Amino acid sequence: MVQSQIYRYMFTTSGIFGFYLPPANYQRRVLKQLTRRIEGAIRDPDEDDISGPLMEKMAHLSTLEDPSPLETAEAKSVLTYILPSTTETVLPNAVFIEECPSLVASGGNTGLRTWAACLHLATYLATEAKHLVLGKSVLELGAGRGLLSIICAGPLSAAYVLATDGDRHVHETITRNVNLNPHLARKPGRQNPLDARVLEWDSSAPLGSLLPSKGGNVLYDTILGADITYDPDSLEPLASTLSGLAELCPTANIVIAATIRNVDTFDIFLAHCLEQGLSVYDIDFRCPPFELQEGLFHSLDPPIRIVRIKKEG
Numbered sequence: 001m002v003q004s005q006i007y008r009y010m011f012t013t014s015g016i017f018g019f020y021l022p023p024a025n026y027q028r029r030v031l032k033q034l035t036r037r038i039e040g041a042i043r044d045p046d047e048d049d050i051s052g053p054l055m056e057k058m059a060h061l062s063t064l065e066d067p068s069p070l071e072t073a074e075a076k077s078v079l080t081y082i083l084p085s086t087t088e089t090v091l092p093n094a095v096f097i098e099e100c101p102s103l104v105a106s107g108g109n110t111g112l113r114t115w116a117a118c119l120h121l122a123t124y125l126a127t128e129a130k131h132l133v134l135g136k137s138v139l140e141l142g143a144g145r146g147l148l149s150i151i152c153a154g155p156l157s158a159a160y161v162l163a164t165d166g167d168r169h170v171h172e173t174i175t176r177n178v179n180l181n182p183h184l185a186r187k188p189g190r191q192n193p194l195d196a197r198v199l200e201w202d203s204s205a206p207l208g209s210l211l212p213s214k215g216g217n218v219l220y221d222t223i224l225g226a227d228i229t230y231d232p233d234s235l236e237p238l239a240s241t242l243s244g245l246a247e248l249c250p251t252a253n254i255v256i257a258a259t260i261r262n263v264d265t266f267d268i269f270l271a272h273c274l275e276q277g278l279s280v281y282d283i284d285f286r287c288p289p290f291e292l293q294e295g296l297f298h299s300l301d302p303p304i305r306i307v308r309i310k311k312e313g
């Protein structure tokens with residue numbers, strides 16, 4: 001019974017999370033560990049054994065050749081991200097994203113995979129700060145593959161989300177990922193809940209043109225960014241863009257999640273914020289360690305800071 005559930009849920013496309021199975025070499029690694037554990041639990045070898053379907057799957061996976069390290073790095077897969085559920089709600093919780101999970105950067109583009117800061121910020125929003133998104137207009141900077149924006153527009157029920165990135169393919173990337181998530185399909189007669197546009201951080205960025213129209217006024221309630229403070233060269237234009245947005249949307253909550261790989265780099269960001277009249281406050285979010293997480297699994301090493309940014313005066 002347990003073995004047939006393992007087979008069905010984890011190794012067939014009819015399982016609950018199995019619309020998109022992980023790459024074959026990953027499935028093989030997982031199945032090897034599982035079969036070892038099942039074998040260890042067998043009390044009576046005459047009665048119990050590894051089930052036929054699991055054996056067949058293992059035999060099939062073993063015949064496949066391993067991809068080269070380069071093929072592994074460049075391989076695109078559809079990853080299934082499960083949101084943690086909270087005591088008061090169980091969110092519609094699977095989000096599918098096509099990405100290159102092993103690729104740090106290609107051609108200077110770091111947005112080809114989803115980063116831990118994105119998973120951390122999404123965990124914060126889904127567990128402690130749903131009010132920042134529910135029914136709100138949300139703008140994301142440096143959206144990469146779009147997971148955070150898609151979670152906001154889908155499970156967290158934002159009224160509208162604009163995902164932006166400096167990468168000129170952002171629209172097609174995010175549209176492709178939106179199409180993998182049927183729960184995001186546009187409802188008849190409703191505004192498309194998620195758009196994507198190019199926004200390169202720059203003091204001359206045309207921020208006004210990003211604003212959605214909302215009852216005659218234009219404003220975002222929440223401005224988000226995950227892992228966008230890593231490149232010393234882009235910190236000044238980023239702070240300037242944040243300052244421009246804070247002026248256009250004076251009541252917006254600006255929340256950034258920063259992976260602290262290098263304290264000096266983050267200090268440079270803080271200094272540029274100060275120059276722009278922006279104050280930066282840490283949000284005290286105690287995310288459980290990896291082994292106790294219930295979804296959006298991510299490492300907290302290097303540490304991730306979530307900060308709120310406000311324009312003073």
Ligand SMILES: C[S@@+](CC[C@H](N)C(=O)[O-])C[C@H]1O[C@@H](n2cnc3c(N)ncnc32)[C@H](O)[C@@H]1O
Nearest residue numbers: 111114115118142143144165166200201226227
């Ligand atoms: C490390 S990735 C993070 C992607 C996503 N937020 C995540 O956490 O998975 C940084 C993103 O910022 C974007 N980016 C970097 N420099 C930028 C700039 N000057 N203007 C706009 N976007 C930029 C990159 O294209 C990339 O998608």
